[in-house]
Amino acid sequence: MSDNILKRRKPMSRKARNRITAVLVTSLTLAILFVFLIPLMYGIVTALKTDAQFSQIGAPLWPATEAQFEYEGETYPVYRVPLEDRIRDMALVVKGRQESQFVDINNPQAGLITWEGSWRALDRDWQLDPQWQNFRVAWNTINFPRLLWNTVKYAAITTFGAVFSSALVAYGFARFRIPKKNVLFMLMLSTVILPGAVTLIPTYFVYLQIGWVGTWLPLMVPAFFSWGTNVFLIRQFIMSIPLDLDEAAMMDGASPLRIFFSIILPQSVPALTAVSLFHFFWAWNDYFNPLIYLVGHPEKFPITIGLTAFNNLYSGRTNLIQAASLISAVIPLIIFFFAQRIFMQGVVITGVEK
């Protein structure tokens, strides 16, 4: 509609119109982004607050403590006192019902100033005071190094197992003529959307019988038997590698195993990196499996379970919970910022080509 009106009036140049749309859409996006990231800002700011600030009425949004002022060897609370000319920050020295005596913190030499009115009605003066040690307290209370080590170990071992075994299987699906291969392939893809619960109880029971419950084994061993989405992605990639390379190697008498290690694996590095990143973060985030298999063994908890336990124990200490949550996000975010391109390309390949 607006297009037509513009055309009728004066032929506004296409460039100018594009510029207006650009400004409008960009500011809309910025506004959405701001709202989208509010929780993150809240988390950071909250993590830096004192315990006391949560329960105090009139406390500001930013991490702050009530200002104090030292006067003649004693510490007094600072209030915002409205005097004739303007509001001044003054320390309350002598409390009184009808009138109180203050000292101007910017001009203490002037001595006591009497102010008429109830000091209880005054606002406290707050000063910025971020509690950086909250992060240290959270780090120590939650025993973060141990959680981190457990998580890294879990993520690294399962990633290696799942990616390597998936590469083997993907090579099998991509390069060999096998009877009923399509059926097998569809079967493999169907495991991707199979709800995990349907296999859970018998596997849990078997693990319980062989003494694996309470250890990392039930979480790690299955990864070594390939992983549906990984196989799919790597297979797509292998099929784009020219066959000539394989054939040339075969002419030279190389065995399929040799071809796999010296041609397929080196050629598939981009796919393997993407898949590894995905799997790593999948394991980093895994919650249900550690919850079931590691219950009652806090020394083996990964970050996800440790953080939940921490939240249950310290539910009143919002600042520490926010600090611990942020700490747990730091490593994934760092890796993300460095490996962003690989990551997003990987998302595209898994998501669109299916």
Add this chain to the structure above:
Amino acid sequence: MTASTIKKTVKKPKQPMTNIRKKEARWGLAFLSPWMIGFLLFYLLPMLASFGFSLLRFNPAVPDESTFIAFSNWQRAIMVDREVRLSFIRTMHFAAISLPIGLGFALFLAIILNSKNVIGKTLYRTLFYMPSMIPLVATVLIWNGVLNEQTGWINMLIESLTGIQAVGTQGLRWLADPQLVYFAYTMFGLWGIGNAMIIFLAGLQGVPTELYEAAEIDGASWLTRLFRITIPMITAVIFYQLVLGVIGSLQYFLAPFVLTGGSGFPQGMTRFYMVYFYKQSFSFFNMGYGATLAWLMFIFALVLTIVLFGTAKYWVYYAAEERK
């Protein structure tokens, strides 16, 4: 892709396998063996065993006391235990709210990021994707704080923008009000739309530009182009996201479990199907009944997938089909 099509044309069915072909198949099977063993050990056998367990009264702590009770568990789950039906309805109710909002938001962001006129697209892409990298437990805890009715910033923002009383016990109690709790959970989910956004974006970039050029010559407005070209051309991507989303919703567990420990607060609203399954199987150790619930979930998932695929032919457009 080309490799497999070449093979297909070369392959002649009904021909006895030569020795070379046999050898090739053997090598292939050797490479597939990790998957085949895994499939047998971690999928097929457990699935069948799970069905077997569903016919038992079974507690793993006292396996010797297991008794065969035929279809009693099934009868209980389908006819007697109202919680099964209720938790399934809750799960679907939540999916009906969170999936359209989540996918709609992801698509909306992708359209913005695909627009020619936006300044700083890579930065937006990074920043909108970034929260998807935060561990989900941390996401849930951060949102739990920011949605707090007293000290959370969301209510403060709403109150300062609209003047509606949002802060305080009389305000918007996002996580305690049964009317609001699904919207609160949906909001956590928005921090995980990064993948969907990138996939939609790739889909949008695959729409042939000739279509837009032709539409522009015909004088189609921006909205017409969106609804007549853009969205129809990426229905396949939307469909894929929808199927994954529905299956994922059925297994929704982490957020309600982290926040409520499975208590269902408020008023049972967050006792979703997977939470109920967990309670029965791993809190009460009714594993026979748990296996029944798991099988029912599998059947739900199968039916939902089949229904979705059944609807696909009415609204999903596959570019490849046309080329045939």
